[in-house]
Amino acid sequence: MSTLQHFGKGTLRVVKNYTKGYSDTQAKVRDATSNDPWGPSGTQMNEIAQMSYNQNDFVEIVEMLDKRLNDKGKNWRHVFKSLTLIDYLLHAGSENVVAYFRKNLYLIKTLKEFQYLDEYGKDQGANVRQKAKDITNLLSDESRLREERRTRANMRERLGGSSRN
Amino acid sequence: YPTRPVDKDKAEQELVVNIKKATSPEESAPKQKHVRKCIVYTWDYHSSISFWTGLRVQPILADEVQTFKALITVHKVLQEGHPVTLKEAHGQTGWLETCARTVGHESPKGYGTLIRAYVQFILAKLRFHRLRPEFNGLFEYEEYVTLKGVDDPNEGYEIISDLMGLQDQIDGFQRMIFAHFRGSANNECRISALVPLVKESWGIYRFITSMLRAMHRRTTDTEALEPLRTRFSSQHYNLRKFYYECSNLKYLTGLINVPKLGQDPPNLLDRGGA
16 A cells, blocks of 8 residues: 555545445445546556456446446546546456446436536546547447457457456 | 436435526526436436426426526437437426416516527427437437338438428527527527537438438439438538537537538438448
8 A cells, every 4th residue: 555545535535435334345446436636547447347257346346436427526536537447347347347337328428518617717527528428439339349358358368467257 | 227226215306406406597507417417317217207397396487597497408308318208208298388488578688589499499309209219319320210211212201301300490499599699698508508409410410411321322213312412401501500600619619529510511422421
């Protein structure tokens, strides 16, 4: 754990994870989609992707993503990073993730008009809108998604990564 | 019902708040976060009844801005809500007509004419969807619908004519909105009504283009399609002008990508995409 996480909001998140009784899986998703201005890291996303192959973890992951996706404008980073994580999971996570977000596509589609101007008048909503568009297009194009998932799986194999079960 | 983790009682309560906030008296755009919740509700519960009920119990008809914002919200929910929303909307035409009847002709903020035109447009849209339930609220492209019309040229001809009728209505309404801009004031509320119109006109345009192309491929009698080609061409120029004018509205371009049409209408006899 990096020292930064012991300060400020990181600490609060750790406390919240504890007091609200979040499981390890939920805490991982919360960390990956936090308000910190960096990340989610590849390691974090990969770990969550592997966890999505377990049915219980899968349910907890989408539950937490659901909360984050529906967060308010001020927490646009929650929304943006959830979309980033979803994009990753669609490529490297279990088929359940693909099925779930295809069925609930409207959750993402309706973020195409997400709006938020920060205190400096900067349009932070644009990031969310673009990401929502990209994912909507990906989910609407079955063959492209298949192809991208296959390429990714092949690459992992060639790089000698452990195969998923 | 929903595959998402949700709580129906809580959702109903929140829906009431979202409708109230989307139709608040501020002369601004209906906030998208509240409109979005209304849309998501219809998908979660495969029903829009609570949405309509919620609108009817809000005291919005006394205020022209609130009425106009309610119509924008309705339009967006019809476009992006669960398909059942379009079906259930047929039972709501009475309420829509009341919106048009209630507002005075000399409304102080000048929304009266716009409200009446908006209601006319929404009713025309609902008539179209009642006749052709295979289309979704945004006319998003589905190959099978195109082919279905093409197999029967008469049917295809009629579908295209009806779509063009709707496109003309959008064009008339958008011109009226531009004509009602007020020089000094911020026009955000009026501009926000253009957002669903840009999306809808683009869906219709793409559909007409690909369907006309398909019909030209299937028939040897291109002469018979001449009236549609002429009308398509004039709609292309109108739409191009509409999008050009929209592209100068900063508030609008910040929200959606306004499509850019070529100088001339696409050639319907070649095989390119829409």
